[in-house]
Structure formats: C-alpha cells, structure tokens
Amino acid sequence: MQLLVNTLATFIQIYTVLLIIRVLLTWxxxxxxxNQPFTTLSxxxxxxxxxxxxxxxxxxxxxxxPMLAIILLQIVGGGLQAV
Known part of the structure; x- marks a missing residue:
C-alpha cells in the first residue's frame, strides 16, 4: 500500500512541475x-x-x-504524505 501512495505522490509532484512549466511557457x-515538445505538454x-x-x-x-489546479494537487499530495 505504501508503494502505491509513494508512486501517486511522486506522480503528483511531476504533474505539478509540468503544470508550472506549461504556465510559464504561456508568457x-x-x-x-x-510543435514538439509543446504539443505533448499541452x-x-x-x-x-x-x-x-x-x-x-x-x-x-x-x-x-492553473492556480486552482496546482493548489488542489498540492492539497491531495499533502494528504497522501500524511498517510
């Protein structure tokens, strides 16, 4: 069970970084x-x-x-780390 929680927490961290990169690139x-790699990121x-x-x-x-999306991911990730 702990492996699943750790995997999900890592996925959430990586996805959060991808969201931040996506937001920064919109500037x-x-x-x-x-064009690649922007199509894949999108x-x-x-x-x-x-x-x-x-x-x-x-x-x-x-x-x-994006702010709301990242905040929700952080809440879920924090909840997973508490488990």
Missing amino acids: FPTINWY QITDPYLNLFRSIIPPLGGMDFS
Missing part, C-alpha cells in the same frame, strides 16, 4: 504549440486545466485556473 507568445496538461477553466473562466485576460 512567451512566440511559442508554437503545434496534451498532458490541458485536460486537467480545462476542468478548472470550466469553473473559473478567464477574467480580464488572466487565467486563474
């Missing part, structure tokens, strides 16, 4: 999201982010959904 408007992170985008639409050109 560069010259990035072509149709395919991995967008389904999760779209869940939060449906709850919190962009306000004034700012997308706050």
Whole structure:
C-alpha cells in the first residue's frame, strides 16, 4: 500500500512541475504549440486545466485556473504524505 501512495505522490509532484512549466511557457507568445515538445505538454496538461477553466473562466485576460489546479494537487499530495 505504501508503494502505491509513494508512486501517486511522486506522480503528483511531476504533474505539478509540468503544470508550472506549461504556465510559464504561456508568457512567451512566440511559442508554437503545434510543435514538439509543446504539443505533448499541452496534451498532458490541458485536460486537467480545462476542468478548472470550466469553473473559473478567464477574467480580464488572466487565467486563474492553473492556480486552482496546482493548489488542489498540492492539497491531495499533502494528504497522501500524511498517510
């Protein structure tokens, strides 16, 4: 059981880093999201982010959904480490 919890906690940490990279790359408007490795990163992170985008639409050109998504991952990851 502990192996499963550790694996899930590691996955959450890696996924959080991928989300942060995705958010930071949006600051560069010259990035072509149709080229590799950006397409793969987008395919991995967008389904999760779209869940939060449906709850919190962009306000004034700012997308706050990644903050909520990362906070939720951190809460779940912290809960797993407490087990």
